[in-house]
Amino acid sequence: MRIASSSHEVVELFEWACERALRWAHPAGRIGVVDADEHHPEGRGTGVYLASYWAGYAHRSGFYARDFAHQLVGAHLLGLQEANLAMLRCFAASATEEHGHHPVWAFNFDGSYLAIDYRGPDAFVREAPAVYELVEAGVLAYRWSGERAFLDDPVLRGFYRDAMETKPRVGGASIFDGVASYNELPGEVLAEAGDMIASEYAACLATGRVERALALRERFAREWTGSGASQIRGFTPDGRPVTGWGRENSWFMPLKGIMAEPHAYLDYIDEQAWGPGRPANVEALTYLPDTFFRHGRLDQGWAWMREIFAVRDLPHVAGGRNGDYPEVSFTLVSQVVEGLLGLRPDGTVRSGLPEGIDWLEVSGIPVGGKEITVSKVSSA
Numbered sequence: 001m002r003i004a005s006s007s008h009e010v011v012e013l014f015e016w017a018c019e020r021a022l023r024w025a026h027p028a029g030r031i032g033v034v035d036a037d038e039h040h041p042e043g044r045g046t047g048v049y050l051a052s053y054w055a056g057y058a059h060r061s062g063f064y065a066r067d068f069a070h071q072l073v074g075a076h077l078l079g080l081q082e083a084n085l086a087m088l089r090c091f092a093a094s095a096t097e098e099h100g101h102h103p104v105w106a107f108n109f110d111g112s113y114l115a116i117d118y119r120g121p122d123a124f125v126r127e128a129p130a131v132y133e134l135v136e137a138g139v140l141a142y143r144w145s146g147e148r149a150f151l152d153d154p155v156l157r158g159f160y161r162d163a164m165e166t167k168p169r170v171g172g173a174s175i176f177d178g179v180a181s182y183n184e185l186p187g188e189v190l191a192e193a194g195d196m197i198a199s200e201y202a203a204c205l206a207t208g209r210v211e212r213a214l215a216l217r218e219r220f221a222r223e224w225t226g227s228g229a230s231q232i233r234g235f236t237p238d239g240r241p242v243t244g245w246g247r248e249n250s251w252f253m254p255l256k257g258i259m260a261e262p263h264a265y266l267d268y269i270d271e272q273a274w275g276p277g278r279p280a281n282v283e284a285l286t287y288l289p290d291t292f293f294r295h296g297r298l299d300q301g302w303a304w305m306r307e308i309f310a311v312r313d314l315p316h317v318a319g320g321r322n323g324d325y326p327e328v329s330f331t332l333v334s335q336v337v338e339g340l341l342g343l344r345p346d347g348t349v350r351s352g353l354p355e356g357i358d359w360l361e362v363s364g365i366p367v368g369g370k371e372i373t374v375s376k377v378s379s380a
Contacts, residue, residue, distance in 0.1 A: 001077065001365055003336070006358035010340065013309045014362075017332035018078060024054035024326045025080055026109055034108040036061035037116040038319075047110030050090070051082040054326040056106065057318055062114040063087055064106045066182060067327050069133035070286065074330035076144045077337055077366060084141050085149055086111075091134050092159035101166040102126050102178075103134060103159070119176065126178040128168035129252065132199035135163050139206040143345040146368035164207060170196070171237045181234065182248040190242065194224070194233040195252035202256040220258050228268040245277040247284060255291040262295055270300055282311060282322040286331040293339035301339050302354035305332060337365060341374050353378040 003014045026032070028051040033043030037060045053075060055067035068087055075084050090111050094104035098121045105125035106114035118124040138160060142150035150156065170180040171191045181193035197220060204213035224232045226243060233249045234242040251269050254262035273279070273288060285308055292301035309332065312323030322328060337343050340360060342350030347367060353360060353376055363373035 001337075002363045003361070005360045007356060007360070009306065010336065010357060010360065013305065013332060014336045016309070016312075017074075017329040017336075020323060020329035021053075021074060021078055021326065021333055024058075024329070025078075025083065026050075026052045028082070028086070030109075032109060033061050034110055034112060035115045037114075039116070044115065047108060047112060049109040050086040050111050051080075052087055052109045053080060053083050053330075055087075055330075056326070058320055058324045058326065059318075060106075060114065060116065062106050062108045064117075065091055065103060065130040065134060066127065067283070069130065069137040071327055071330035072137045072141055073144060073338065074332075074334035076141060077333055078330075079366065081141070081145050081147060084145075085147070085153075088134065088138055088141065088150070089153065089155055092138075092155045095131075095159050095162060099124070100169055101162040102131060102168055103163075105130070123176050125175045126168065126170075127175060127182055128170050128178070128180050128193070129182055129195045129199040129248075131163050131168050132196075132203035135160050135203040136199070136206045140345070144367060160207060164203065164209065168196075181246070182252075183246055185246075188242070189237060190234040190249075191237040191239075192235045194246060194249035196249075197224075198252045198256035198258045201258045205257075217258055217260070220253075221260055224253075227264055231265055231268070245272045247277070247279055248287070251287055251291045255287060255294060257294065266292065266295060266297060266300075273304075280317045281325075282308060282316060283325050283327045286327050289335045289339055290331070293335070293342075296350070296352070298340075298352055298354040301335070302357070305335055305339070308332065337362060337374075341376055343367075343374050347372070349374060349376065351379065 003011050005011050026049045030049040031046055032049055034045050034047045036043035043061055055063035055071050072084055090107045091103040095101050104113050104118060106117040108114050138150050138156055169178045172178045173189050180190040180196045182195050201213055201216045226232050230243050232241040232243055233246040253259050254266055288304040289301040314322050316322045316325055341362060359377045361375040364371050
């Protein structure tokens, strides 16, 4: 893809993100280390890599369900469809009866389970939103690429069916027991979380389960009440509602569209994320542009993109630099195309540009097996 714009800042951001994201990609057949992590930096053996890309910590030799689901559109835009299909098939194939139809959380680039997150069939990391996000990701991959394998591959079809028919096992205190939320706050045990129900809702819509989606939305409106800090964002195993700032289980509710009137809550999310509730890990911030763009709040979405880009050279909490976390570059790519341009996989384009960007054009965008150019001029 190629970009041109009145804003030198968005050009610099996009070109950096494209170049940086492609550095994380592996061609099929490459030989490299497996089971590398902070305790085994040299890895524990080698393997023949699948077409794949880093989706998780750069010091670990693999890809994670949560990161993969969020990076998938950016990867498609960068021409990594083969990797998207190979990686999605890994997750789908691992959702066996032995695993309770729950996909394994992390894989080495050769398709084996990443040891630091997999101890055995009854002890591997399980975070419920990932199940539904992987289903939604598969449908998104088809809509952007037109590649029928994302729908027709028997392994993927079986996974989509089982994932939507089998409730994830949650309610544990440890991620190895099964948790309801991506927000791994110590001591907060939830039986249901905002990011879990919102991701289920989005997966229902993606797979055409409209009645179930409507029922979830109606139950959410009826039971998940409140506003701002009083908004319910989860329930404990004994049925008590949980409110306050919950990071992922707060912003996933408007991100996935389950909230009927989200704008007051979006103000609360913005206030918390810029203030005392700001996540320390930059990859958590990468969801915020998507959240605001979805609801037409272009200036806030662009402000968060600029912030994420501005801190790319600062230290990451887990080591290295923020820009070395792959989710940063992959999501900035997709946020330029989906967010700033407002391009959807059906070829329609949302109107408007943020303040400070007078015009923007991206050419060579892959949609449905073709390449298109989208140009947008501010109406301000």
